[in-house]
Amino acid sequence: MKTGSKLKPALALWIALSVAWAPVPVQAATVEDLEKKIAQMEKAHQTEMAELKRQIEELRKGQAALAQAPSEEPPTGAFPGKLEGKRADLPPAFGGIYDKPFLRRFGRNTYLGGYVDLEYKDTEDTGRTFDQHRLIPFIYSDITDNLKFAAEIEFERGGPDNNQSDGEVKVEFATIDYLLAEWANFRGGIVLSPLGKLNLVHDSPLQDLTDRPLVDTNIFPTTLSEAGAGFYGSFYPTATGKIDYELYAVNGFDGGGDIASAIASKINVNKGIRDARGSQKSDNNDNLSYVGRLAFSPWLGAEIGTSLHRGAYSDNGDLHLTVYGVDGMLQKGPWELLGEYGVAEIDRSVEIHRANSALSKTSTSLIPGRLEGYYVQGNYHFMPPAFKRWWPKIFTSDSTFTAVTRWEQVDLSADEVSDVGNRDRLTLGINFRPVEDAVFKFDYQMNSGDQAADDRDAFIASVATYF
16 A cells, blocks of 8 residues: 555544634624523523522521420520529510510410429428419510510419419519600509519519518518500610619509598508508509509619608598608629618608597508618528539539528508517528529428417418419
8 A cells, every 4th residue: 555545534634623612703792692691691581580489488498397396495685584683684675574484375376384482381380281372374475575474473372273263373573664765665564563672573582581571571562563654774884884773653652441540551560551452453543553663773783772652541632641762782703792771761640640649559551651672682602512522413503502692671660650660680591502593491480479379489480383
């Protein structure tokens, strides 16, 4: 074979490859080509958007199904947890009556919880007894993000249909809150009157002693619930400081239908103004009362507050009752110091003075013109490390002991209309909390007073828990 014939196929292959790989002249794009490309891109974008919307809808359906299931965790936002009265950093809009533990969600926006206590008392010369004092269910609801409902129902001593018909059932509070801003929120219904601090944080599991202070029984008559409406909120004047306020118009106190006779009055030197707590149905006169509290917390763990309640207490509205006081709390490490001072000033007519003059100065029916009282309480929280080593299942990292000392006095006849209005009490106590929300208390009271009933010491044991 000739050499030229062998080169022809190779030359043909080289020519073919050269043509195939040779650059092709690029033709300039026309307007129609560009518009066609834009249309294709828009179609692809719409397809991607439709897919993303489908995925979002699937996520929403999943979240809705999850919200329908009962939750084991307390809700966030409106109901952030417990430590009511012990956290100065919670504004009232997200604390206060909403600051409750153990709330469980039912449905999308309703929550249930509560607390219960049991007391045992051994009083000098009068015997020993158990007292199933309180069972308090909570009902809370998020109607919308800024519209809330909250209520507590109190069953005392088994309710009115217990074996001896000596219990009671009442609505302790039931409020509708409309959250407008952190500094201004509306509240209406049966409100817990902000008269002193303890009335707002009176739950048994929160207290370190079983009995409430005398000033909060006779002068700030805890629990004081009143029908009314008003506003509350918080301000932050400094980086660590906070100012809280509450202000409501309420029905007010009711002194009784026949105040002038003194004997029929609900205000006296025996119970102070406790029995004069007003009706949630109607006011006994045409004059509304007003109650408010202003509190300043310079830093977390410190607070001082002042409160005032004023309004007519007689049926014709011409006699007024004014209650005011200050309260304070200071926490530093395991130490706590807290207290309240309260005064009630009572207008009295010529008829009341005449009725008082006709009674003995030892009568408990006398109507005083001024009541005064206070308490000072110190707490020390501790946990011996050996207890955790020896009984780790009982004494856990959440457990604590508290040693308590409280000194208190009331004078339910500070204007000296009576000889039987003074009471003093020193209480020494120790309690154990397996967890923060449950407590076993052991108290010893040393009582003295003008009345024989006020001069008996007592040992008290109790248990209380949120649920």
